[in-house]
Amino acid sequence: MLEKGRLSTRQFTVLIFLSCIGDMILIYPSAISSMSRQDAWISSLLGLLGGLLVLWLMLHVSQLHPDKTLVEAIQLIFGKWLGSIVNLWYLFYFFMLCSYLVREVGDFLTTQIFLNTPLKIIYLLFILLMVYALHAGLESIGRSSEILLPIFLLVAMIFIFCLLPQSKPENLKPFLENGAIPVLYGAYFASIYPFGELIVLLMVIPYVKREQKIKKDIIIVALGAGLLLSLIILVSLLVLGVDMTINNTYPTYFLAQKINIGNFLQRIESTMAVAWLISTFSKAVICYYAFTMGVAQLTGLSNQKILYFPAAIMLFGMADLAAPDVLYYLKHIVPYWMDWDLTNAVVIPCILWITWACRRKWKGKS
Amino acid sequence: MTSKIFLTAISILLMFTLGGCWDRKELNELGIAVAIGVDTAPKNQFKVTAQVVVPSEVAAGQSSKGGTSVTVYEEVAPTMMEAIQKMTEISPRKVYLGHIRMFVIGEALARKGIASVVETLVREPTVRADFYVAVAKEGAASDILQVTTPLEPIPANKMYASLTVSSEAWAPTTKVTVDELMKTLMNSGCPVLPGIQAVENKSDSDKGNSKDNIASTIPVMDLKFNGLGVFKKDRLIGWLNENESKGYNYIQNQIKESMEHVDTDKGVRIGIRTFDSKTDVKGSVVRGNPVIRIHVKSRGAIEEIHGKSQALDSTQSLHWLEQQDNKHVTELMQMAVHSAQHTYKADIFGFGELIHESDPKAWKKLKPNWDQTFPEVKVYYLTQVKLRKVGMLLDTFQQKMKE
Numbered sequence: 001m002l003e004k005g006r007l008s009t010r011q012f013t014v015l016i017f018l019s020c021i022g023d024m025i026l027i028y029p030s031a032i033s034s035m036s037r038q039d040a041w042i043s044s045l046l047g048l049l050g051g052l053l054v055l056w057l058m059l060h061v062s063q064l065h066p067d068k069t070l071v072e073a074i075q076l077i078f079g080k081w082l083g084s085i086v087n088l089w090y091l092f093y094f095f096m097l098c099s100y101l102v103r104e105v106g107d108f109l110t111t112q113i114f115l116n117t118p119l120k121i122i123y124l125l126f127i128l129l130m131v132y133a134l135h136a137g138l139e140s141i142g143r144s145s146e147i148l149l150p151i152f153l154l155v156a157m158i159f160i161f162c163l164l165p166q167s168k169p170e171n172l173k174p175f176l177e178n179g180a181i182p183v184l185y186g187a188y189f190a191s192i193y194p195f196g197e198l199i200v201l202l203m204v205i206p207y208v209k210r211e212q213k214i215k216k217d218i219i220i221v222a223l224g225a226g227l228l229l230s231l232i233i234l235v236s237l238l239v240l241g242v243d244m245t246i247n248n249t250y251p252t253y254f255l256a257q258k259i260n261i262g263n264f265l266q267r268i269e270s271t272m273a274v275a276w277l278i279s280t281f282s283k284a285v286i287c288y289y290a291f292t293m294g295v296a297q298l299t300g301l302s303n304q305k306i307l308y309f310p311a312a313i314m315l316f317g318m319a320d321l322a323a324p325d326v327l328y329y330l331k332h333i334v335p336y337w338m339d340w341d342l343t344n345a346v347v348i349p350c351i352l353w354i355t356w357a358c359r360r361k362w363k364g365k366s
Numbered sequence: 367m368t369s370k371i372f373l374t375a376i377s378i379l380l381m382f383t384l385g386g387c388w389d390r391k392e393l394n395e396l397g398i399a400v401a402i403g404v405d406t407a408p409k410n411q412f413k414v415t416a417q418v419v420v421p422s423e424v425a426a427g428q429s430s431k432g433g434t435s436v437t438v439y440e441e442v443a444p445t446m447m448e449a450i451q452k453m454t455e456i457s458p459r460k461v462y463l464g465h466i467r468m469f470v471i472g473e474a475l476a477r478k479g480i481a482s483v484v485e486t487l488v489r490e491p492t493v494r495a496d497f498y499v500a501v502a503k504e505g506a507a508s509d510i511l512q513v514t515t516p517l518e519p520i521p522a523n524k525m526y527a528s529l530t531v532s533s534e535a536w537a538p539t540t541k542v543t544v545d546e547l548m549k550t551l552m553n554s555g556c557p558v559l560p561g562i563q564a565v566e567n568k569s570d571s572d573k574g575n576s577k578d579n580i581a582s583t584i585p586v587m588d589l590k591f592n593g594l595g596v597f598k599k600d601r602l603i604g605w606l607n608e609n610e611s612k613g614y615n616y617i618q619n620q621i622k623e624s625m626e627h628v629d630t631d632k633g634v635r636i637g638i639r640t641f642d643s644k645t646d647v648k649g650s651v652v653r654g655n656p657v658i659r660i661h662v663k664s665r666g667a668i669e670e671i672h673g674k675s676q677a678l679d680s681t682q683s684l685h686w687l688e689q690q691d692n693k694h695v696t697e698l699m700q701m702a703v704h705s706a707q708h709t710y711k712a713d714i715f716g717f718g719e720l721i722h723e724s725d726p727k728a729w730k731k732l733k734p735n736w737d738q739t740f741p742e743v744k745v746y747y748l749t750q751v752k753l754r755k756v757g758m759l760l761d762t763f764q765q766k767m768k769e
Contacts, residue, residue, distance in 0.1 A: 111491055112491050113389070114388065114389045115389060115491060115492070116388040116389050117388035117389050118388070121388070124379075128376060128379060128380060131376065132376060135369070135372065135373075135376075170723060173723035173724075174722065174723050174724070174725075174726040177726040240545065240549070241549045243549060243552040243553065244545060244548065244549055244552070247552070254495065254545075257494045257495055257496065258495060258496060258545070260496060266496070267494065269494075305368075305369075306368075309372070
């Protein structure tokens with residue numbers, strides 16, 4: 001066992017909540033509403049159902065070998081050669097996911113707050129923080145996420161409540177203007193995008209102290225995260241209207257700038273950015289953890305810690321290489337990324353499950 | 367052991383990042399702009415005017431040195447941001463746009479099209495989207511920003527405040543923030559922006575026999591919001607007058623409080639304060655023809671009666687006045703609609719969007735020819751003013767006086 005730390009169920013569910021929201025606060029509203037326009041909130045709610053189904057599938061797959069991480073389980077089920085290939089695929093996915101998160105943080109901060117600061121400095125700081133977190137260990141990550149969650153929730157609640165007075169219900173009309181198809185298409189995105197990427201948590205799940213109701217807790221927490229995302233999309237549509245939501249680089253930040261309660265509570269958008277950084281950081285740390293852990297398990301290293309630094313340097317490079325510009329990952333890559341998420345969160349786990357079932361049956365017969 | 371080396375390495379690396387602070391902005395190195403004005407300039411350039419606060423003049427507790435509390439910089443450049451950056455040639459501080467309250471567009475530029483300048487400000491990350499946009503009526507934005515104001519030492523704050531107050535308490539102006547403006551433009555609607563004018567007051571005559579008569583109670587120049595500019599897409603095409611602007615605000619449900627007057631046929635003029643006004647506008651399509659129904663509900667109180675022949679002695683007389691007021695409010699709205707439909711042919715009320723919301727299928731057919739259809743849209747009005755209060759007096763005593 002490479003990992004000696006153990007997470008409590010609560011810490012694990014907090015991590016699920018934060019990673020589910022992750023980088024979505026900023027990019028989710030414009031991504032979903034560019035598909036189903038003013039019905040994006042319906043898409044998001046429908047997507048929540050689909051997302052829970054995806055999550056249930058992943059949890060089920062993780063139960064095939066409850067004390068093994070995804071990488072170990074794949075090795076066991078697919079065998080050494082095929083397993084290694086599938087594992088390399090997954091490790092690449094974790095790595096790319098993490099570098100995109102780093103990239104998003106860098107681009108967001110340099111467009112909105114640190115206008116003259118080089119991107120690479122933001123990457124460096126963010127990655128060093130992740131290295132530090134990983135070095136402190138899985139338990140520390142779990143505990144710190146418990147501390148960060150209330151801050152995150154407080155900021156998110158302030159955000160939503162302070163914007164309600166500015167909402168204009170007519171922005172949601174007309175309902176289902178273009179029929180049900182765009183709404184369902186949006187729902188497909190909404191179920192895969194935030195929930196599919198939770199597959200990284202299968203690298204952590206064996207290190208969670210087993211408790212009775214863990215599955216139920218996870219589903220409830222994911223439901224909460226999905227509802228929060230739907231609320232954010234709803235507020236964004238209500239206040240900004242659909243065209244501004246789609247056309248803004250970071251609609252949520254733009255919304256936060258509009259908060260003004262009696263000319264007194266205003267200009268608090270930087271505080272809002274903190275919430276987003278908290279959730280993105282949690283997600284990125286988990287991806288980074290999953291990547292280094294996976295590499296260590298695949299290559300049979302006795303200590304994964306020596307991988308932290310090389311992986312950080314790779315991340316630093318990849319964050320820069322990942323996309324030529326903002327438009328690329330906010331607009332062009334989204335549909336393809338979705339398919340990638342679908343493959344990794346639904347298709348491969350399904351194949352894994354079927355193979356496992358076949359093997360067991362075959363073994364039982366012989 | 368390795369972990370110690372590791373930690374040391376991290377802390378050394380972190381030290382590098384502490385040294386560089388690219389985005390530090392010292393307050394005393396920033397010129398905080400409170401208002402920006404844009405005008406056209408020859409050779410397809412922009413003339414940008416920035417009203418920048420002079421901190422020593424507005425700081426509380428510090429004695430002012432007797433100068434103006436703002437200073438105005440002006441530059442001409444091919445793009446807006448170039449002009450603002452170029453201001454450093456004259457300004458000792460870099461102009462910072464994070465605290466803009468007003469954005470004034472010169473009439474000439476407004477007639478050419480405002481979309482690009484609006485986009486510039488929304489795209490700029492340091493700018494927040496909570497400022498108001500106005501058009502310098504019959505003038506240049508730079509002339510507006512130069513005027514100093516009493517009561518509020520910072521003219522941009524004065525404009526912001528008087529726009530807020532007058533749109534709430536008097537009604538012919540309307541406040542438009544930049545994101546609302548952008549939203550209307552994106553919906554290919556026709557926005558409306560308040561007009562602002564620098565009005566010269568008659569002064570001097572004989573100087574009141576004293577030291578400039580205590581430097582005059584009436585300033586030489588005043589900033590005044592006057593009328594609403596009508597845009598077709600992003601181009602200014604004309605102005606609504608005061609009554610039409612009021613009617614516009616009634617239709618847009620932007621009136622909180624206002625004063626109206628009714629001239630009755632007995633030659634009496636009645637002043638009525640309107641409050642709690644609420645307008646409901648519904649669009650629908652009847653047999654392929656778009657129809658708009660406007661329903662105004664408000665409460666009123668009698669404030670003034672000028673004339674002897676109007677009695678205020680019964681519910682009937684109050685009811686009669688109510689009807690007169692209804693007629694008056696309806697007329698205001700009719701004037702606005704008439705002007706939009708026939709003079710400007712611009713859908714400033716967003717009737718098209720209302721029909722889109724209520725009947726998306728019919729809208730698909732109407733949309734391509736909306737410019738032609740809009741002037742023919744049938745508009746029905748229903749005004750229900752409830753006069754319940756008569757102030758501190760019951761019947762008017764002007765009647766009893768003659769006996």
